Structures are given as structure tokens and as C-alpha cells.
Amino acid sequence: MMQTAYAFTLLRVALGVMWLAHALLKIVVFTLPGADQFFVAHGFPAHSAYVVVAAELAGGLMILLGFHGRAASLALLPVLAGAASVHLPNGWVFTANGGGWEYPAFLMIASVVHALGGDGALALRPAGAQP
Template identity: 85%
Template sequence: MMQTAYAFTLLRVALGLMWLSHALLKILVFTLPGADQFFVAHGFPAHSVYPVVAAELAGGLMILLGFHGRAASLALLPVLIGAAGVHLPNGWVFSAAGGGWEYPLFLIVASLAHALGGDGAFALRRVGAPA
């Protein structure tokens, strides 16, 4: 049983770091104005990158720490579904030009597994734990 808790901890930490790294990529590499232009070019409303990055930062931190991480994984699913939609025309492999939909789909499944399986060991607040 403890092995399962450690397995879900690894999943939680990996997901949290993924969200934080993608938010920081938009901030530090693409810049927020550049990422905003990308979003607009793919049919998203102007300035929608700002709440997305805020959600990625907050949700990533919550997932990483295990503080309502399962809820954060579910709340971030629309971002992943949007990313999968953007990459759908590029084909399966994410390393293809423009990135394919394989990685966003994998992250959707991993997020659902996290939400269903729990935060694992060392979480700040697990379901069923005292508030």
C-alpha cells in the first residue's frame, strides 16, 4: 500500500513541475506578449494567456505541494484540452513541426489518474485528511 502512495507522489511531483515549467516557458522564453500572440493566432481571445499562466502557476504549485492537488488537476483539464486542440492538426507525435497532440493527451490521462488516485505521500492536504 505504501508503494502506491509513493507512486502517486511521483506522479503528483512530475505533474506539478510540468505545469510550473510550462508557465515559466511562457513567461521567460516566449514572454507573455509573445505567448499572447500565439494564443490569438490559434483562435483564443486576446490576453487569455494571462489567466492561463496564472492557473498554470497556481495549479502547478498546488499539485506539487499536494494542497488540493487533485482538484487542481481537474481544474486544469480545460487548459490541456485546449492545448490538445491546438496541436491536433499537427498529427500524433509531439516532436513534429508545431507539436502533435500526443503529449497533451498523455497529460490529460495523467491528470485524470492523479485526480482519481490521490496525492500520494507527503502531500500537504490529502482527501480525508483533517482540514
């Protein structure tokens, strides 16, 4: 059904933009060294922010364009799990001091829905396309 295809397109575009925005937030606002210090302070390996930002940029672009976007959504789930783990002690609501874990949890679910439902219409590489 065409409405379903456009619904999944909307989900794909929203997820792709979200990933790109979060990568750019780490680059432009926090700076990569600042983001890296935050990651280390929360128990992640040194320089892990650089790996996460690269994954967010590449995965976000893939999702946005619909080029293996479903696989990118699944591949980025560990990043969201890491974000949820950082915010877990702050409680559920993301507006809590330090941010809660509701937003990363919602994005995990949205990513799984994207992976299961597909890229929708106007994807650069629609599901089932030959490589």
C-alpha cells in the same frame, strides 16, 4: 500499500513540475505578450495567455505541494484540451512540425489518474483531511 502512495507522490510531483515549467516557459522564453499573441493567432481570446499562465502557476504549485492537488488536476484539464486542440492539426507525434497532440493527451490522462488516485504520500493536505 506504501508503494502505491509513493507512486502517486511521484506522479503528483512530476505533474506539478511540468505545469510550473510550462508557465515559466511562457513567461521567460516566449514572454507573456508573445504567448498571448500565439494564443490569439490560434483563436483564443485576447489576454487568455495571462489567465492560462496564472492557472498553470497556481495549479502547478497546488499539485506539487499536494494542497488540493486532485482538484487542481481536474481544473487544469481545459488548459490541456486547449493545448491538444492547437496541436491536433499537426498529427499525433509531439515531435511533428508544430508539435502533435500526444503530449497534451498523455497529460490529460495522467491528470485524471492523479485525480482518481490521490496525492500520495507527503502531501501538504492529504485526501480526507479536514479543511
